Amino acid sequence: MRKMQGEEFDSLVSFFDDMARTKWLGAVHDELKQASGSWEEKSVLDVGCGTGRLLLRGVEEASMLTGVDLSSEMIKASKQNFFFLNRSNKSHFSEGDACNLAFEDDSFDLSLSTCVMFLLPEPEAGMKEMIRVTKKGGKVVMLNPSLQMDQMAAFSYAKKHNMSGFEQTSLLKWSNVSTKRHRYSPDQLSEKLKGLGAKETKHVEVLDGLAIITVASL
Template sequence: MRKMVGAEFNELVAFFDGMARTKWLGAIHDTLKEKTGSWQDQDVLDVGCGTGRLLLRGADEAASLTGLDLSTEMIKASQQNFFYHEYSQKSEFIVGDACQLPFSSQQFDLVVSTCVMFLLPVPQEGIREMLRVTKQGGAIAMLNPSVKMSQQEAFQYCKNHGITGFEQTTMLKWANVSTKRHRYDEEGLRLLLQQEGAQDVEHHSVLEGLAMITYAKKR
């Protein structure tokens, strides 16, 4: 599986920002924020931050917010969003590779990543890096498609819930990419995380089992 390059995503900023603002993905971001608890006084990193929409949910609480993305244009959009919302003083956005994070070990209290790990040629490398830069006793949280995810299942979900137009398009595109990359069952992802130094792994089903939020502590 070929390595991703940032240029692939530079022209998709508007699409991904729109996707992050859909009701279905917005609700998942809300749930992920809820499952990670308060970000009060925490240093938080989002790996594959896109346009920064997830980080904005905890911007009032966190001590610092850092976003990393492979795309220079996504980083520019994140910087603009945080400037607009007046959070520039506590945020930093960096172009970088999820498999080679340019941060010190044990630098962050919380590391999150949505719609990214499953895209990597070797997701375990990205997960290992997430845990490396997490402080001892800190936590990571991810969103990944489950083994149940497919275009057919995603289309049926949209049909059942009256999801149409751009909202439907984004979900079907995510489903299509997931079938070509990586999908997880709970036990397989739990074992992978434990092998890399995580504990207290919890899975939270979303989209009626088509995807899952995974939360784990660093040993």
């Protein structure tokens, strides 16, 4: 599988920003935030931060919020979103490759990644990097599609929950991409993360089991 280029995502800034503000993904982000525990006075990293919407949820708690994305346009949008809320002083955004993060070992208390690891040609390389830059005693928290996620299952979910318009379209697009990349069971994720050094893992099923929030304690 070829390496991804940042330019592939530059034109999708509006789509991803709108998707991050949908009811379905917004609710998942809220669940992930809760599953990750308190961000109080913590240094938090978001790998594949998109337009920074997830990090904004902890802007009043965390000591510093850092976002990395392959797309320069996503980084511009993240900086803009924090600037509008007068929180630029608590954030740092930069272009970067999830599989080659430009940070020292043990740099962050908490590392997050949503809708990203499953896209990578080699997701294990991204997971390994997240664990490397996270302090011992810290956590790595991810969102990935489950083995149940596919176009038909996503459509059934959308119908069940009376989704329409962009809410439905964005979920169906995510399901379509996931079937072409990587999907996981909780056991598969636990095996990979423990093999990379995680001490403990727990999983929270979201979207009626179509996706998994994974919390790995280091």
